[in-house]
Amino acid sequence: MATIKLQDLWKHYGEVQAVRGINLDIAHNEFVALVGPSGCGKTTTLRMIAGLEDITGGMVQIGDRVVNEVPPKDRDIAMVFQNYALYPHMSVYQNMSFGLRIRKTSKEEIDRRVQNAADILNIGELLERRPKQLSGGQRQRVAMGRAIVRDPVVFLFDEPLSNLDAKLRVQMRTEIKKIHQRVQTTVVYVTHDQIEAMTLADRIVVMNNGVIEQVGTPDEMYSNPRTHFVASFIGSPSMNFTPCNLTKTAGGLAVRLNDDISLPVPEERAARYASYADKEMIFGIRPEHVTERRQHANGAQQDIDANVNVLEPMGIDTMVFFSLGPTEICARAEPSAVSNVGESMGFTVNMDKMHLIDPSTDAVV
Amino acid sequence: MSSNEMTAMTTSSGELLAENKVPFWRLRKAFANYVALIPYLAFALFPFYIIFITSLKSKQEINNLGESPFWATGIAVENFTYLATNTSFFEHWMVNTLIVTTVSTIISVTVGILAAYALARLKFRGVELFGVAVFITYLVPQTLLFLPLIDVVNAIDDYIPIRDTYWSLILTYPTFLIPFVTWLLMGYFRTIPVEVEECAYLDGCSRLGALFRVVLPMAIPGIICAILFSYTLSWNEFLYSLVFIQDEHAKTLSVGVFTELIRGDIYFWGSLMAACLLGTLPIVILYGFLMDYYTSGLTQGAIK
Numbered sequence: 001m002a003t004i005k006l007q008d009l010w011k012h013y014g015e016v017q018a019v020r021g022i023n024l025d026i027a028h029n030e031f032v033a034l035v036g037p038s039g040c041g042k043t044t045t046l047r048m049i050a051g052l053e054d055i056t057g058g059m060v061q062i063g064d065r066v067v068n069e070v071p072p073k074d075r076d077i078a079m080v081f082q083n084y085a086l087y088p089h090m091s092v093y094q095n096m097s098f099g100l101r102i103r104k105t106s107k108e109e110i111d112r113r114v115q116n117a118a119d120i121l122n123i124g125e126l127l128e129r130r131p132k133q134l135s136g137g138q139r140q141r142v143a144m145g146r147a148i149v150r151d152p153v154v155f156l157f158d159e160p161l162s163n164l165d166a167k168l169r170v171q172m173r174t175e176i177k178k179i180h181q182r183v184q185t186t187v188v189y190v191t192h193d194q195i196e197a198m199t200l201a202d203r204i205v206v207m208n209n210g211v212i213e214q215v216g217t218p219d220e221m222y223s224n225p226r227t228h229f230v231a232s233f234i235g236s237p238s239m240n241f242t243p244c245n246l247t248k249t250a251g252g253l254a255v256r257l258n259d260d261i262s263l264p265v266p267e268e269r270a271a272r273y274a275s276y277a278d279k280e281m282i283f284g285i286r287p288e289h290v291t292e293r294r295q296h297a298n299g300a301q302q303d304i305d306a307n308v309n310v311l312e313p314m315g316i317d318t319m320v321f322f323s324l325g326p327t328e329i330c331a332r333a334e335p336s337a338v339s340n341v342g343e344s345m346g347f348t349v350n351m352d353k354m355h356l357i358d359p360s361t362d363a364v365v
Numbered sequence: 366m367s368s369n370e371m372t373a374m375t376t377s378s379g380e381l382l383a384e385n386k387v388p389f390w391r392l393r394k395a396f397a398n399y400v401a402l403i404p405y406l407a408f409a410l411f412p413f414y415i416i417f418i419t420s421l422k423s424k425q426e427i428n429n430l431g432e433s434p435f436w437a438t439g440i441a442v443e444n445f446t447y448l449a450t451n452t453s454f455f456e457h458w459m460v461n462t463l464i465v466t467t468v469s470t471i472i473s474v475t476v477g478i479l480a481a482y483a484l485a486r487l488k489f490r491g492v493e494l495f496g497v498a499v500f501i502t503y504l505v506p507q508t509l510l511f512l513p514l515i516d517v518v519n520a521i522d523d524y525i526p527i528r529d530t531y532w533s534l535i536l537t538y539p540t541f542l543i544p545f546v547t548w549l550l551m552g553y554f555r556t557i558p559v560e561v562e563e564c565a566y567l568d569g570c571s572r573l574g575a576l577f578r579v580v581l582p583m584a585i586p587g588i589i590c591a592i593l594f595s596y597t598l599s600w601n602e603f604l605y606s607l608v609f610i611q612d613e614h615a616k617t618l619s620v621g622v623f624t625e626l627i628r629g630d631i632y633f634w635g636s637l638m639a640a641c642l643l644g645t646l647p648i649v650i651l652y653g654f655l656m657d658y659y660t661s662g663l664t665q666g667a668i669k
């Protein structure tokens with residue numbers, strides 16, 4: 001059983017606190033994605049799990065074994081590095097079989113596993129080549145192959161796709177997903193690309209500044225972010241935020257954006273927001289919940305009018321930017337229903353999907 | 366593909382290849398490159414040329430001031446036979462030099478690899494200080510170091526007789542070779558991506574295993590470079606050899622040639638030059654063999 005347990009994990013580099021007290025439980029065969037902005041401590045966390053970095057404080061447990069003091073070679077972990085780190089003096093076959101040879105696996109078994117991995121990754125014809133004779137995408141596959149043949153208890157990926165072009169990245173993303181379905185193993189996958197995290201992971205861990213902001217399934221992260229940071233990080237294009245005042249009205253509460261626009265809060269949320277009445281808050285709404293004017297299904301949908309600033313056609317939808325008070329809002333509209341730049345356009349805001357953030361704590365309430 | 370098709374292809378693929386003529390600017394550029402090399406070649410090769418020509422001249426020809434010193438009228442082998450019959454050139458000096466050079470190179474490169482790896486990769490207190498210390502040791506001139514070393518050799522000689530044998534050189538050459546090799550390899554190890562080594566750990570290697578199976582193979586150009594330089598340095602070494610060895614049979618090439626072929630103010634020019642020529646050959650051969658490795662980019666393709 002390859003569960004991973006991180007308990008109050010700290011890492012200091014001299015004055016720099018790279019990781020500041022992380023707690024995380026990863027289940028057997030679970031695919032967990034670590035996301036966060038550059039420098040938030042993702043790589044550091046991964047390297048501590050692998051044993052490549054000393055642990056300043058806390059505990060790392062793999063299976064039932066605390067591995068703080070276990071050297072990397074005895075942890076049975078395979079890692080795909082951000083820059084692949086292939087052995088340049090070995091052929092692809094030797095690269096992939098290196099770990100097995102060190103562990104004294106029999107020749108037939110090595111051959112079988114390498115062939116199998118080469119089939120999965122479609123690199124059968126490359127086995128005799130040296131890394132320098134491969135393209136970036138092929139090197140990436142070899143790096144994965146080297147991890148797969150080992151059949152380790154834990155897979156660690158450190159932004160394995162970040163060096164590939166956009167098309168190959170999407171292709172390899174699907175490939176990784178398939179591989180995880182075929183080769184059931186616990187996976188920790190570091191990326192700063194939230195789409196990768198959403199599509200691949202069973203659970204997403206959002207990190208910021210060395211701490212975990214939120215852990216949850218991709219769905220939870222998308223619809224119920226718990227902090228301002230998570231709300232802004234997950235989803236593409238990212239959520240709109242604008243300062244507002246939560247006012248009491250005859251019918252309940254309303255989000256007052258400026259003198260002209262006040263959007264009523266759906267009734268079922270009134271109780272939840274009651275204690276924040278009359279406070280300065282941040283109103284958050286995703287672009288896909290601000291659309292061209294639509295027929296109202298219920299009272300939670302509100303109309304606003306604004307002048308179009310910028311249009312960004314995306315094919316299936318067009319992103320429409322308009323000003324709302326001090327901020328610019330991005331809406332996602334049907335291309336046929338979009339007005340020209342500078343002209344007025346009617347929008348519908350789906351208040352069922354709104355988020356309210358308390359600026360004093362940055363928490364989503 | 367038949368030659369007909371080839372012609373068809375070249376003509377159809379345009380004016381560029383039609384005539385297969387080298388453009389004039391290319392010729393001019395190539396010419397300029399060679400012209401630029403001439404002064405270098407003159408300085409670097411002229412001494413060798415003189416050595417070579419002189420070694421082929423007979424005694425009469427060398428002493429005949431009417432002859433041009435830059436050209437030989439015939440090929441004489443007497444200088445070489447003199448070396449073989451009247452000196453210990455082949456059976457002692459050459460052999461001694463080979464032994465001393467090889468053994469001290471092996472010792473220095475081995476110790477240097479381990480030291481350089483430790484200084485480049487391990488994290489321990491004072492690691493930077495060590496690195497600087499290595500550099501400073503390397504800077505202390507040999508002409509100062511040989512004085513205390515005489516004392517050391519004498520002290521050891523009280524227990525094991527090493528004075529007047531090549532063992533005194535095998536022991537003392539590493540004192541200047543090791544700092545040099547360490548310094549050179551330290552820089553080289555730092556260019557090897559750490560991740561590749563870490564990958565070896567995750568693949569099940571111990572630190573020593575990773576060093577031998579992954580780091581050293583990747584460092585081959587650097588190691589070759591270290592071998593070449595320490596081989597050359599000890600091959601050409603003069604001072605220690607002169608100081609520590611008086612016995613004619615225990616001498617190395619550089620000192621043997623100098624002390625036995627120059628007697629007072631009599632210079633045996635012909636055999637001196639023949640000795641120089643033969644003395645450089647092993648180094649030239651070594652370079653010839655190792656140069657390919659030295660220049661090949663072995664770490665290519667490791668990352669990205």
Ligand SMILES: Nc1ncnc2c1ncn2[C@@H]1O[C@H](COP(=O)(O)OP(=O)(O)OP(=O)(O)O)[C@@H](O)[C@H]1O
Pocket residue numbers: 013016017018036037038039040041042043044045192
């Ligand atoms: N060896 C080191 N010495 C000192 N500080 C370090 C070291 N390695 C990382 N850091 C610091 O620790 C913090 C976390 O680094 P880490 O590499 O984990 O970030 P990351 O989340 O992987 O970022 P990225 O997305 O850019 O790869 C950064 O502020 C970084 O500067």
Ligand SMILES: [Mg+2]
Pocket residue numbers: 042043044158
């Ligand atoms: Mg990183």
